[in-house]
Amino acid sequence: MNEVFNLRPTIAVLYQDSKYAKHLSSYEIIVQSREKRMKEGPLKSRDLDIGSSLLIPLLDSGIIIVGEQTLMYIHPNSEIKSKFIIPIPTVFSSYTTINNNKHILADDYGRIFMLTLSNSYKDSNFMKISQIGITSIASVLVYLPNSYLFIGSHYGDSQLVNIPDCLVLQSFPNISPISDFCFVTREGRNEFIVTCSGAYKDGSLRILRYNVEMNKTLEISNLNGIYGIWGLYLQNEFEYTALVLSFVNETRILKVFHNILNEPEIEEWDNFAIPNAKLPTLVAKNVNNNLFCFISNKSICLIDWKSNLVLKEWIPTADDIITCACLDTEFASVSLTKGKIVVFSLKNMTIVEIGEYKFNYEVSCIDISNNALISVGLWIVPSIHILSIPSMELLLSHSLLGTVVPRSICIVSLASMNKPVILVGMGDGTLLSYGLDGLDKGTLPINLSKFITPIGMNVFAISDRSIIIYGSSGKLSFSSINLKEINCMSSFISSIFSSTIVVVSENIIKIGSIDSLQQLQIQTIPLGELPRRICYHDKQKVFGVLTIKLSLEASNGNEVQTSYLKILDVTSFDGILDSFQLELNECVQCITSVTIDNQDIFVVGTGFSLPEEEESSKGRIILFGVTNKKIWVFSEIQVNDAVYCIGIIDNKIIAGINALVHIYAYDSSLKNFNVIATYRSTTLCLSLAVHGTHVIIGDLMKSVSLLAFINTENGPRLKEVAKDCNPLWMTCVAALDNDLYIGAEAEGNLSLFWKDFNTTFEENKLQIISEIKWGELVNQIKPGTILYSENSIIIPKATFVTVDGSIGIIFTVKREYLEFLVNLQSNMGKIISGIGCLNHSNWRAFCNRRKKSNEPKCFIDGDFVEIFINLDDDIKQKVIDGVDGGIPLLLTVKENLFLKNIRE
The missing domain is CATH 1.10.150.910 (DNA polymerase; domain 1)
Structure with missing residues (x-):
């Protein structure tokens, strides 16, 4: 329907009759002093292109009808018509107008066309259409001044492009529609969500995780072998202007400054003589009176950077070497061979030994906290110890069970936390925080570095999966960071670079800032086809993704759909590891994972959509093995209808096949599957969820049923425990607890069902105890979230996704x-x-x-x-x-x- 430019407001209506023929009618709106009415207008035409879908009004009161194969111009004078055959038939989805003679069209394949009109409809070339580019599939087009075009997309990222070459100037992330999702779990925690987002050529996987993003303002590359970095200031402790770099066989220092054009620059500080420059530095720091202190394995040096003089130097005896070192603003502490700890005062521009302590084993790590405490980790007998300054009294000793050695230690006071926290980075990648359980963060040894941001003190735990540790709501919190292969880091507060930290990552020095310690990050993995379902195999560390590829036959322009199973690696997402193409007319429906006969299996349910059939008459349950990141067929089960949903119960396959629910058990001797239990749903089993030995069934038209998988004298069977008899058209179901279940229905409502197992009253009825309208079609609900709460009042239980791109979390109160x-x-x-x-x-x-x-x-x-x-x-x-x-x-x-x- 569209409004036509006319003396009287006129509405043009494109409609379809009962025989699927397309027609055009129009209605004039007459507004007089006492009368408001509509009458039939002059624009009308019958039996249009069957693919007609858009109306473009023109200033001369005419209108262009956009079809799949033709463009037709019609004037209020019904005798005036012009028809143009589109060279390549297509389905147009939206349009926008530049002026009366130029219009932009978009089709379902992301192609952008320019429609140009001449000044006379009698001209043989009155209408001319040409493709000018490819963008995201447009749901709406908006022409902006200065030849800009906004592409609003439901199936991919929205974009701002320029005309006429359709160069993308800016993208606006969009994760709708979400057809499915899964969690990636590490050590019992859901670390992030992967969604099946978009459709057709704009289909993609989206990785959503709460992360720390470093906004990089400067990068210095080609500096290999850096294993230590420290920021230093010259005058103001909140204005760092020097960087100390420690390599395996040398130490270098860089200086930040403004050049003659008042632009920020960073270069090597040539006229600064670093003591022991041919040795690696263990630690460097500003100490009182803005002096520099450098500690290597040969000495402690106190330097006046203004005069470039070494004020004081302490050198261990000939048979000693410094193995570990740490600095605070007033004290330095080093560990020597044979477990000896020595602490020094750096006050009054001197280095004065004020105490020592002897352990029975070599020191593996050391740190000073707030000029008051020294924390120590030991080799051989893994343990941690706390000493006081200056008395060197042993305040605490704690043995670490096992043989893994502590490699880094610190005591830190974090924002919003009442008491200091002892953090210990272990050699196997485990992070210990006292007052909390051990938390696995990686596999490489952890190096702990304290750093300051505008919100307070934080700790950087550097490993193969680096994290930032901070205090939030009185609790210890952790966030991963969007950088790979971090070697070392330091505070680097600089107004020149608007920075707070400096990081060495992938042999590149990166200076930047951290805006938020808990920010939702979205990473896109383009697929170029519709991702329909996804499943994560924890043992193989791969994703199984069911996709549908839409292509056009070159000979006749017909659409062809091809289904695939594809696997991707969870750690890198670098391309498709392997792919399996399904048969012609076979459409993927569902996927899950299981281990059968010691084989890691993806179980895929499909249905065949044959051109001559209105409904699917057959399907398959295909079991794909995954070995060395390659797919192979383990087995398959032929069924007489489409497999709409699938799950695993007691290591057996449960599948919803039209109205039937079958449980299949594997016979290892015969290498095949047998149906051991069956249940018939009311209409069609569209979704199912397994919780222990119970199965929740979502019926297409008849709400939810609760089944129990039981063993009887006659063998296993599926018994209906309870059901809801309301006429709800379910789209998905999930179990929140042993007696609590949730379902979404086709009109955007959520219902919470409860089964009272402690009473015989209405024993076969599921009670609806909660209802709400969400307002969007919910595609999937799954137990679990990526949010964790120590609050016992509000407990996150499940996550759901919608066709409009919403991700919601369900809590119980x-x-x-x-x-x-x-x-x-x-x-x-x-x-x-x-x-x-x-x-x-x-x-x-x-x-x-x-x-x-x-x-x-x-x-x-x-x-x-x-x-x-x-x-x-x-x-x-x-x-x-x-x-x-x-x-x-x-x-x-x-x-x-x-x-x-x-x-x-």
């Missing part, structure tokens, strides 16, 4: 807080209006064609309730008082603590 939250949400809805004055209760109320509620039922909209924290005090008071028909709230200590936890 302790029962004693539920009534308060429901009343708080209801009261807020009566006081706060949404965009367009939408009422929150009405918007979030369960609604489909058969049922309309007044408000959400025992379901809390977390985004909405969080607003309460930042409301003005007078509005908060209205919410608490229950103004406009609400329920007055009593904010006790318990409720105030709860609101605090929501904010955190």
Whole structure:
């Protein structure tokens, strides 16, 4: 439908009749003093191109009808028509107008066309169309001044391009539509999410993780072999202007300055004489009075950088060597051979030995904290020890079980934490933090480096998977960083480079800043085809991705769909490791992983869509083995319908095949699979989820059923335990707990189901205890999140994704807080209006064609309730008082603590 330029406002309507023929009608809008009516307009045409989909209004009151094979111009004078045959038929999806003679069109394949009109429709070349570029598949086009074009895409990233060459100037990430997702788990924690995003040629995998992003402002390359780096300042402790670089056989120093053009530069500090320049430096730091202190394995040197003189130097005896060293602003401490620790005062421009301590074993790591404590790790008998300064009294000794040696240690006071934390980086990549359990962070030895940012002190744990350790809400928190192969790092606060840290990564010095310690990062892995389903195989460390590739036959322009199983490596995502093409007309539907007969298997369910059939009449369950990152067929099961969903229960395959649910067991002697249990769903088993020995079935039209896989005298069977009889068209289901299940239905609603196993009353009924309208079609729900909470009140349980690109998290709330939250949400809805004055209760109320509620039922909209924290005090008071028909709230200590936890 479109508005046509005319003396009277005219609406042109493109419509399809019951026989699928396309026609054009128009209606004039007549507005007179006492009359408002519509009458049939002059624009009309019948039996148009069957692929007609767009109308382009022109200033002469004419209109262009855009079809798949033709372009037709029609004028209000119905006798005036012009038809143009499109050289290559295609499906156009959107258009925008530059001027009356130039229009831009986009098709379903991401191609951009320029439609040019001459001044006379009688001209044989009145319409001319040509392809000018390829972009993301456009859902909407917006022409901007100065020859810019915005591509709004639902299937890929939106883009800003210039015309006429369609050069991409800027991309705007978009992860919709999300058809599936999976978690990548390490050491029992979901580390990140991988989504199947986009469609057709813009299909991709998106990796979402909470990460630290370093904004790099300068890089210095071709400096191989750096294993230590320290930032130094000359005058102001918040303005670092020198970098000390330690190599295997030398030490160099760089200086930052403004050149004559007032541009920042960095170069080697030639006229600064580094003591022991042909030796590696163990540590370098500013000490009191802005002096430089360098420690190598031969000496401790105190240097006045202004005069370039060594003020003091301490050298160990001939039979000693410095093995480890650390510095603070007033003290230095070194470990010598045979386990000897010596501490020095650096006050008054001197190096004075003030104490020592002797251990029975060699020292593996050492650190000074706040000029007050020395922490030490030992070889041979792995252990850590804390000494006081200056008394060198042993305050604490702790044996580390096992044979792994501590390689780095520090005591640090982090923001928002009441007490200092002892951090120990072990030789096997384990990070120990006292007061917490051991947390595996990598496989290489961990090196701990304290650094300062505007938000306070933090710790960089350098390993093969480097992380930043910081305090948040009174707890120790960890974030990975978007850099690879980090060798060393240091604070480097510099206004010249707007930086806070310097990092040596992949033999490149990188100077930059960290804006946030907990930021959601999105990485894109382009596939060029639709990613339909994904599964992570933890043992093989690979992803199995089911994709559908859409291509055009050169001879006739027909679309051809080809399905694949592809595997990618979890560590690098560098390209497809292997690919398996399925048969002609076979469409992939579902995937899971299992280990059978000591083989690591991806189990894939498919269905055949034959041209002569309206519904699938056959399918396959194919078991693919993965060995050395290669795919091979382990076995296959022929079935009589499409396999819509699949899972693993008791190491057996459970599959939803049309209305039937089968469980297949593997016979290792015969090398085949047998059906050992069957259940018939009401309409069609569209989704299933396994929780222990229970199976939750999502039916196409008849809501949710709960099954139990049991052993009887007659063998295994699937027994229906309970079901919900409401006519809900389910899209996906998941189990949140032993008796708690969630499902999404086709009209954008979420329902929470509960089975009371402790009573015989209505024993076959699943009770709907919570309902809410989410407003988007939910494609998948899976237990688990990448958020972790030590809060016992709000517990993250599951994650869901939608066709519009939303990722939502479902939490459970302790029962004693539920009534308060429901009343708080209801009261807020009566006081706060949404965009367009939408009422929150009405918007979030369960609604489909058969049922309309007044408000959400025992379901809390977390985004909405969080607003309460930042409301003005007078509005908060209205919410608490229950103004406009609400329920007055009593904010006790318990409720105030709860609101605090929501904010955190």
